[in-house]
Amino acid sequence: MSNQKVSSVGVIGAGPAGLTAAYELAKLGISVEVFEAQSNVGGMAQSFDLWGQKVDFGPHRFFSTDPRVNKIWLEIVAGAYDMVDRLTRIYYKKTFFDYPLKAMNALRGLGVIEAVRCVLSYAQAVALPCKDDTTFENWVVNRFGRRLFTIFFKSYSEKLWGLSCQELDADFAAQRIKKFSLFEAVKSALFGSGMKHKTLVDQFAYPYQGTGHVYEKMAEKIEQMGGKIHLNSRVFRVDMSADSPVIDLENGEHKKFDHVISSMPLTDLVDRMGPPKAILACTAKLKYRNTILAYLEIDGEALFPDQWIYVHSANLKTGRITNFRNWLPSLYGASKNTILCLEYWCYDQDEFWDMAEDKIVALASKDIHATGLIGSRAIINGKIVKLSKSYPVYGCGYKANLLPVENYLKGFKKLSVIGRYGAFKYNNQDHSILMGYYAAQNIAAGASNDLWQINTDYEYQESSLITKSGLRKG
Numbered sequence: 001m002s003n004q005k006v007s008s009v010g011v012i013g014a015g016p017a018g019l020t021a022a023y024e025l026a027k028l029g030i031s032v033e034v035f036e037a038q039s040n041v042g043g044m045a046q047s048f049d050l051w052g053q054k055v056d057f058g059p060h061r062f063f064s065t066d067p068r069v070n071k072i073w074l075e076i077v078a079g080a081y082d083m084v085d086r087l088t089r090i091y092y093k094k095t096f097f098d099y100p101l102k103a104m105n106a107l108r109g110l111g112v113i114e115a116v117r118c119v120l121s122y123a124q125a126v127a128l129p130c131k132d133d134t135t136f137e138n139w140v141v142n143r144f145g146r147r148l149f150t151i152f153f154k155s156y157s158e159k160l161w162g163l164s165c166q167e168l169d170a171d172f173a174a175q176r177i178k179k180f181s182l183f184e185a186v187k188s189a190l191f192g193s194g195m196k197h198k199t200l201v202d203q204f205a206y207p208y209q210g211t212g213h214v215y216e217k218m219a220e221k222i223e224q225m226g227g228k229i230h231l232n233s234r235v236f237r238v239d240m241s242a243d244s245p246v247i248d249l250e251n252g253e254h255k256k257f258d259h260v261i262s263s264m265p266l267t268d269l270v271d272r273m274g275p276p277k278a279i280l281a282c283t284a285k286l287k288y289r290n291t292i293l294a295y296l297e298i299d300g301e302a303l304f305p306d307q308w309i310y311v312h313s314a315n316l317k318t319g320r321i322t323n324f325r326n327w328l329p330s331l332y333g334a335s336k337n338t339i340l341c342l343e344y345w346c347y348d349q350d351e352f353w354d355m356a357e358d359k360i361v362a363l364a365s366k367d368i369h370a371t372g373l374i375g376s377r378a379i380i381n382g383k384i385v386k387l388s389k390s391y392p393v394y395g396c397g398y399k400a401n402l403l404p405v406e407n408y409l410k411g412f413k414k415l416s417v418i419g420r421y422g423a424f425k426y427n428n429q430d431h432s433i434l435m436g437y438y439a440a441q442n443i444a445a446g447a448s449n450d451l452w453q454i455n456t457d458y459e460y461q462e463s464s465l466i467t468k469s470g471l472r473k474g
Helices: 016-027 067-077 103-110 112-127 136-144 146-161 171-176 182-191 212-224 266-271 277-283 357-371 398-410 429-445
Strands: 008-012 031-035 047-050 053-056 081-085 088-092 095-099 203-207 228-230 235-239 246-249 254-256 259-262 288-298 308-311 320-323 338-346 379-392 415-417 464-467 470-473
Touching (some): 016 031, 031 212, 067 212, 067 470, 095 103, 103 112, 112 146, 136 171, 146 338, 338 357
Parallel strands (some): 259 415
Antiparallel strands (some): 081 203, 235 246, 288 379
């Protein structure tokens, strides 16, 4: 990063990454302006009011062991949170399995014969592993066996990505289930030892007013420090042709800054910068997956105890079901009804993306009844929210297309790209917050953090945990 003093920064996107960068820069006295295409801040981590309750864009729990990330989160939330005891399960063929796997629960759910077959399949995978470990399917089969792959990974993953598991890159598995195997799961379940996967925590911190409250408060603090948040301000292009970068808005305005931080979709950013044809050819092969959220208001309480459930049954189109009644009481208040959210995924060109809302509500109603989770309870209301470009798709060989784009962007010293969309990284909130923090440090303090290297499997030498009483060393 150049030592040239930066006095103004334009930030594209008011999600966790963009807002964190703006917040950290504003604290250091740098003038910041944030441009958000939507009418609310928070990106995919938004919360909103619905039927007298508060809901999120699907399940968004916050958990980190990084003291820098936790310090920022606690600084913003200012004690307005509580701890949630995590319960998530897998639904497969009308049976619920604990997640993470517990040996006796899996044995009862699968039955003795199928459980034996799974163990034998795992033994075969250990003895004769797939030589090509670069696909999601082979990576998982080598660590769990083919039968468990088919039961607990295949259907959900193919719903999420719209690809066969042989077309999905092993990076997705390596980042999400790194160092986790059937052996470790069974060892932990039977003996209380073994490796506990870092994302499968038993408890997590959650704001009283939903996960989006963090970013609403962060935006307020940015404005209190003199920064500006522009909502409904879609960016068309970043012009890097002059000495100072210019943000061109779709409404025709042009804003000049000393530096620009972008968390808009990587492909949109690059395609409008006038890159070489070879780079355009690469971005054309980088895809994003869309999300459709179907909210259903159910008559009654205490439907099931999970915060969310992964749906692995291939006969159901939904992939995940969130029960907002099981987060914090402050979300539902005096309401006696339960709001569920069923998630669906698709691409722009899929017919499902353009399907009428009433038809999607009807599909979600059919799916939820088929699970048996709500019994004969009535569905009172339905609402659909569509989120474009929610997930960067790790198709096989995606890195071969992403790397040239990274190298192209590294040539612009006054441009930083961060976040799930901006850096084409399958981030959680904590990873995006860290990217925003690092970007601010690079710009304001002349640090040389490689933003491209921040990923979901990063490890920090220190460790801390958020508890109800504050930060505790891990």
